[in-house]
Amino acid sequence: MPKIKEVTYDEAQLVISEFKAWAAGTQINWAQKSDRYFPKSYSSKNPLMIDGLLPEGLVLELYFKPSILTGVQDTFSASLLFQGVRILGLDAGQPAHHLNLVGENEEMYLREVNPPHLHRCVPDAMTGYAEPLPDASIEDLWEDFLLHANIMDAPELNLPDSGQTRPLL
Amino acid sequence: MNCEDAGALLNLTCKPVTDGLVFLQSPLSLAFDGSGLGAYVQELGNERYRISDNANTLFAAQTFGMASNAKRADQLQQIARSCKVELSDHGELFTVCKAEELPWFLARFMDAMTRIGQACLPRSGQAI
Numbered sequence: 001m002p003k004i005k006e007v008t009y010d011e012a013q014l015v016i017s018e019f020k021a022w023a024a025g026t027q028i029n030w031a032q033k034s035d036r037y038f039p040k041s042y043s044s045k046n047p048l049m050i051d052g053l054l055p056e057g058l059v060l061e062l063y064f065k066p067s068i069l070t071g072v073q074d075t076f077s078a079s080l081l082f083q084g085v086r087i088l089g090l091d092a093g094q095p096a097h098h099l100n101l102v103g104e105n106e107e108m109y110l111r112e113v114n115p116p117h118l119h120r121c122v123p124d125a126m127t128g129y130a131e132p133l134p135d136a137s138i139e140d141l142w143e144d145f146l147l148h149a150n151i152m153d154a155p156e157l158n159l160p161d162s163g164q165t166r167p168l169l
Numbered sequence: 170m171n172c173e174d175a176g177a178l179l180n181l182t183c184k185p186v187t188d189g190l191v192f193l194q195s196p197l198s199l200a201f202d203g204s205g206l207g208a209y210v211q212e213l214g215n216e217r218y219r220i221s222d223n224a225n226t227l228f229a230a231q232t233f234g235m236a237s238n239a240k241r242a243d244q245l246q247q248i249a250r251s252c253k254v255e256l257s258d259h260g261e262l263f264t265v266c267k268a269e270e271l272p273w274f275l276a277r278f279m280d281a282m283t284r285i286g287q288a289c290l291p292r293s294g295q296a297i
Contacts, residue, residue: 033231037242039224039260041231063232068261069209069223071187077232084234094225095184096205099198112205128203 012087030160041065057083089119103129199286216268230289252281
């Protein structure tokens, strides 16, 4: 995994609270990952603007993995990344809970959180803390995430299929 | 400590998914993000079972920025094989076993997920 720059809790909170405008066109463009021995998944990297500028290191990454097993939910993940740190994230469709080993003064500290859940930074850790979200469709969770992340003008979620993807460069 | 009850302390919970398919949730978690470790167990008939992670372990690592390259693939393959688990071309950890072998293979499967989670940590060793 890439080495990441240090981001403080206050910086992360400031970036989350800023109104951010979608700067990646009128639909989400997905790239397919198809390397041997790795999941056949899709990703989308989307720049965001603040006050008409594209801040360095600010990006919204989306991931989608169709289930291999029949009858099992597909998996969707959204990450608001700042300087490579996931300062806000949404995980949906995973079967397993998330265990909060950080966030000592938070309500869900040391508790297991079922999916879907929202990852957010806490004073003692940039990542690793999650809170439950109401069970909903991926499309509805996407809308909720945009509100949490203060992202405006984003398109509706178009999940990938073979006609909407391009090979990963 | 009552030894008869102590065997259940490492709590494993079972969620039905579809007919013949369940998800077993362990109290263990992946090193890089705290996601719980668990496995799908599918009945194949003739008292045989297929254990799978539905490619979720490596998908979670991808969402945390893990590079998918040949060197990493070799490393992950070696880890899986050392735990007697397969890594498919589609990034799925899986194994097939007989009913009486299920506890042993389930434990090896959790071993594989744990070790792969460790291998996916960034160089600093900090969860990201």
